[in-house]
Amino acid sequence: MNLKTLVSEHQQAFKEKVLRALAAKTKHSASSTEQSSTEQSSTEQSSTEQEQVAEKYGEVVERYVQEKYKGVExxxxxxxxxxxxxxxxxxxxxxxxxxxxxxxxxxxxxxxxxxxxxxxxxxxxxxxxxxxxxxxxxxxxxxxxxxxxxxxxxxxxxxxxxxxxxxxxxxxxxxxxxxxxxxxxxxxxxxxxxxxxxxxx
The missing domain is CATH 3.40.30.10 (Glutaredoxin)
Incomplete structure (x- = not known):
């Protein structure tokens, strides 16, 4: 087990978790998203929402994750x-x-x-x-x-x-x-x- 690799993988998993949480929050707060969800599979919808959140909040999330893992690094x-x-x-x-x-x-x-x-x-x-x-x-x-x-x-x-x-x-x-x-x-x-x-x- 390479220590740097373990940290990198954990950091990436945490980042994805944050993006999923933001996507879920965005979904519940936007009525238009709820309406369109009937036209797509839940997996496709979730992926699309996460991509949109990553595009919109990517830099903010990245800074948050970097700060979170600063001590570990x-x-x-x-x-x-x-x-x-x-x-x-x-x-x-x-x-x-x-x-x-x-x-x-x-x-x-x-x-x-x-x-x-x-x-x-x-x-x-x-x-x-x-x-x-x-x-x-x-x-x-x-x-x-x-x-x-x-x-x-x-x-x-x-x-x-x-x-x-x-x-x-x-x-x-x-x-x-x-x-x-x-x-x-x-x-x-x-x-x-x-x-x-x-x-x-």
Whole structure:
């Protein structure tokens, strides 16, 4: 799963959803549209209305969508800046009144990874109160077969490398050994070995 592709597909789907909603609103407010609907199939009518709305409000919708995904795109850009494997963690904001026990149980596992790998891998943390947290829903919606495990609950943790989501887990603490299984993939190992050589020099 390519992270940028997942975001792009989710963004496009959201844009189409907004256009459909606007088209439906326009249909109900225009009596002429209601009269003509008897002359066309509902599918053709819906498509025509959506095209008309896109033509009329396209720029406004585009700006709205761009603003909506601004936080997510910033997070993705930061993740892609890492030239090494990244462990992404999306969890409950510690300042929130609602406590996430699973997040608390998972955090020591992340700290253990930090101890084991140091700066050989990157860590990127997102709190659920931030706009970037929408990445949680994007990963769940676009998760490929075998790439994701767990219920749709916090926290969500993932191993990402070269823009590819190697694996993600949600709604449960993840053991260090599970992370290492994906951090020790051949392409990740190449980066880890390179980092070690650079340190030795």
């Amino acid at each position: 910033q997070a993705v850009s930061k993740i892609l800046e890492f030239k090494r494997p990244v462990v992404l963690s999306i969890r409950r904001d510690p300042c929130s009144e609602e406590v996430c026990r699973i997040c608390e149980r998972d955090q020591p596992k992340i700290e253990e990874l930090r101890r084991l790998y140091g700066d050989k891998i990157g860590f990127y943390e997102i709190f659920d109160s931030s706009p970037e947290a929408a990445l949680y829903h994007i990963l769940h919606r676009g998760g490929g077969k075998g790439k994701g495990e767990g219920e749709k609950l916090l926290p969500l943790t993932a191993v990402i490398h070269n823009g590819e989501v190697k694996k993600y887990w949600s709604g449960r603490p993840v053991e260090v050994g599970e992370y290492r299984k994906y951090l020790d993939l051949p392409d990740c190992q190449t980066i880890l070995s390179t980092n070690n050589l650079m340190k030795e020099k």
